[in-house]
Amino acid sequence: MRKKEWIAMLLAGGQGSRLYSLTKNLAKPAVPFGGKYRIIDFPLSNCVNSGIDTVGVLTQYQPLVLNEYIGSGQPWDLDRQEGGVFVLPPYQKSSGSDWYTGTANAIYQNLPFIERYDPEYVLILSGDHIYKMDYEKMLKFHKEKEADCTIAVLQVPMEEASRFGIMNAYDDGQIYEFEEKPANPKSNLASMGIYIFSWNKLREYLEKDAKTPGSANDFGKNIIPNMLAAHERMYAYAFDGYWKDVGTIDSLWEANMDLLDPKVPLSLYDPEWKIYARNPALPPHYIAPGAVVQNSMITEGCVIEGTVDFSVIFAGVTIEEGAVVRDSIIMPGSVVKKGAVVDYTIVAEQAVIGENAVIGARPEKMENISEWGVTVIGNGVTIGAGVNIAPKSMVETDITAEEVQGK
């Protein structure tokens, strides 16, 4: 195997429990996003566009959809003669077998994979952020600073800084302190969960960490603090583009809506920085004579007969006559039947919203705004005709009109 300058390791094992029913049968990075993508398309496309040709994807929670989706890596141009994309689940070794116990442990268990390429640098990514970033610029910065570890950071509003891992750094970017969700933040440089390590250093700390009893085997909790404590050269690389953690229902909804806002600096139209995805073979979408579609994104295979406003409609969705979908996200293959009204809702894949059903509500219509929130209809769920689903609900099983009447 030829030596590679750098490779990427993408942490995709998280359950994403704060996405509730959306990740019941699906790892978080496989959650559909932006009309035709899945979350993982963003870091994978960033890798390819940054010139990285070898990516290990570490999976352990519900990997089926993700495995199938990644396949040979061809949609991202990652089907390579040497390198390419590899799905790396935990595996059995002669010394026993373990699940990945933490982010650092996942990388540690795959030391042999990384060693095959003998890289100078390893880029560590997570599979739950939406952003476009040229990692090559970050690598250049890492080399210029002769850093051992470079952490991408984003300036967040000071009042929100206590929700993030905060890097306190000198003017030249050298980090002197790391605080996880500080009550009184000293800076607003939030870690984006994107790290470049010089491989020799990282291997040293991974091996040390693996021998430390009681360690959480986590980058944020163990590796980064340990390296800081040992005065390794750690630098903060400032990123100023769009970046969003889509780990919660609200943030996932917001990030989708951001795509509809021309003021949000995340353009997916840049031909030089395409976001790649596995494409279904469907005809263009059809907008019927009675339809009203504005301020929305719609992709192939859809049939729209109703009204769609401020919504993101994924492949193969049908919205029947008289149905109204506003401020919502309808994932692949779902059907919104005649006369149904869907407001501020995420409808997962292959769900059916029955005729005249009312899903979610508009915040301005609420008497008590604290009862309002984004509604979620889970994968494959069928909502019966005329059923009313309250805002903020998470529906994981079918609900028929009879059941509602019986209550």
Place this chain on the structure above:
Amino acid sequence: MIKRTAMGIIFSNMHDNHLGSLTRGRTTGSVPFGGRYRLVDFVLSSMVNSGVREVGVIAKSNYQTLMEHLGSGREWDLARKLGGLTVLPPYSSGDNQGIYAGRLDALAGVSSYIQNGRAEYVILADCDLIANLDFQKMIAFHEEKGAEITLAYRREKIRREGNENISVFEVGSDGRVGQVWLSPQAEEEQNAYLNVAVMKRELLEKIVEDARSRNKRSFTKDILVEKSDSMRIYAYEIENCVMRINSLQDYFDASMALLQPQVRQELFPSNRPILTRVRDQVPAKYGLGAAVKNSLVADGCIIEGAVENSIIFRGAKIGRGAVIRNSIVMAGSVIGDGARLEYVVADRETTIRDTRTLVGYKTYPLFIEKKSVI
């Protein structure tokens, strides 16, 4: 039904001379159609969906866009170690002059490709059909009749205008082809040959070899007309949706037919998809003020104006206040703010500047050439 192995031979340049500016600089096979396809996609996907695993696409001229589109054949699952997709450009050796004159001549040019095929049957087809065909059914019919050659046809009202490459034939009660006529004069419903034929690969080899030694060049003239008595030639009727693109008007009408739900259902069933090259474009975006009715819109479009009874291809932009009616806007075209298009076919990457008005007529749509700026 026993699945038979078949290889496909597609003629990509037949009918080039009937499609005016659409085939200036491209083959019939690479004419864009239906928002995201090219004509070759329909016959090629039909073959793939019928279990065909080796397809040769015969190219004659202007085939750069075709090669680009087909690439390695990956999107059709035809990037294979054995078989798969092969583009067969003109090839001159010995008595073969490179550019062919008829189908038999073209087949003679690729005879070694046919000989090296592994399939039992060969399907010959052009790129002028918009259809989702099941060739396994056609082969089953062929075997049931004990035919030597089976021709696909449909009932079609023949127009005298533009009939020069249409052949019609009599079909006996048992399905056997009787007399064959070229360029029929009678303007009535007849059995129109769709230029889709099935036969054993060995037989095709023999026909091609024989034609070469006798300097016969045309499959219809020299085989079908000549041999309908002596060979067992049968006719297989295609009853589901088939649209033939034999003129610019046909192109316009077939495009508009896609707006009918039953046509789309027949052409794009989920278990027999029409496959095409992936362009990795963003979903179409509709702005405030977009008003779209009865139209097909592909990915990558930005729609800020009014669109009615139209087909908008991948990556086209429709400006604010623009009004597009009964028109076809191909990939990458930009229609400026306040522009008005009616019965217009704007080829790829055209620019219609702000407030321009272009109006054709239903029976005379206005074709704008690729990359024009108006």
